[in-house]
Amino acid sequence: MSLPAFPTVAAPTKLHQPPQPPKPTHAATRHGLSFDRPARSLDPTVSWTASIARCARDGRLAEAAGVFSEMMWSGVEPNHVTIVTLLSGCAGFPSGSGFLGASLHGYARKLGLVAENVMVATAVLNMYAKMDRVESARMVFDGMGVRNSVTWNTMIDGYVKKGEMREAIDLFDKMPHRDAVTWTVLINGFVKTGHFDKALELFREMQLSGVRPDFVTVIGAISACANLATLGLGLWIHRFVMKQDFKENIRVCNSLMDMYSRCGCIEYAHLIFEKMPNRTLVSWNTIIAGFAANGHAEMALELFNKMQEEGFKPDGVSFTGAITACSHARLVDEGLGYFHIMKNVHRIEPRIEHYGCLVDLYSRAGRLEDALNVIENMPMKPNDVVLGSLLAACRTREDVKLAERLAKYAVDPDPDSDSNYVLLANIYAADRSWDGANKIRRKMKMLGIQKTPGFSSIEIGSINHDFVAGDKSHPEAECIYQVLDLLSSDMKVWYAPPIIAKELYEND
8 A cells, every 4th residue: 555645753662552442340240240242342443543533633733644654554444534534633733734734635535535525525625725725625626526515615614714705705606505604604704804784785685595594693793783883783683683592692692792882872782791691701891892982981990890809800801991991081090000900910911902092091181292102112013093093182182293203103004004194184284284284195196095085874774875975876866965955055044164274175
């Protein structure tokens, strides 16, 4: 038998032997019990496969390959389960297992297992998908004579995880029979790639197709509602959840709390929290962050303390919520105190979001120099969110000089992002420093950066309607503009605001 090339491993001091059947115990002999049936010896292939599985599960792939080589040298023929076990190990630990996986694929093809056994072929496909080699996975998929739902779902998931949603949809449309997993994979893929409308559209299609969503599907739909702030549809999904077996699922409840918090209905989020039979640290963090983001600092900090009284140890996310609450309430000293406790008492290393909270804490309190000092001394480069917080404060307080000092950081983190450039230009415009504003605009043009148009959004009948300035693509655009003209005429009769130069600049 010819052997595939596997990574070299040290020669074993003792070959793995199949486990022996159990012997009668001394107690059984003493009581006169006898075993009339002779003990059956365990199939050696099963024994070797079990040894390989133990190594593969722990990520000891070189050792698993060594045991596989021993198995074949000892004359024991591997079966399809053995090959699937090794391939699953490579898929579970894709980093550094490329050579072993490719060797296994070649060996399985040599045995004819890839063409004849759907389990082996699907395992090969899954391995390549987990290694981010979707082209190789698709070659395996196209070469399969027989496919089951797991095969289709694995290939679709491979495309989704790589962000190739067009290919995923194309495969989804060709799939003969779609199950809950298929719909869930695609819905969550749209959520992760920021296509929240498409995720909800697909969730509706799933309902119409008669496929029953599970709790993972529902969590994806709730997440899409949270990102779009579509409260009407979120309420409908909550009502749907209340009729399901998973209505008390902790992950579902956490998602509902997050959705209500981001839609501004913190009372509903708190009601869910109070009714939860069991809570995790994520549950506490979600409700604390919800109260903090909605401006209820006192309640957020009260829950932060109550969480610790009930035996939960705060993590970095917990402290982000607490410091954010202090920031919204301009409790600078309290916020700094929580940062100190996190770092020096709980020994949690501050991440960029914690430094961002400090910048926001100082910025909202008008202590812009202190905020800049945090940016200049933090151990990592500031991102757009951190810089945007201070730039927005500079704009509010018309501090052009500090904004100019911040400019060297503002253009560095993400050269393709327009947000900080626009903020800088608007700060110059507010100060009537047209040379500075035009300089920023010229730099944006030179770098090929275009201003992302802002939009307004309104939810009617559980459907979001987005509007961009001057946009007439909405199907009801004619009626909408007629109403706007009527409102504008009424406003001119009762109120005529002065035209401000900086407003003209910002709307340009």
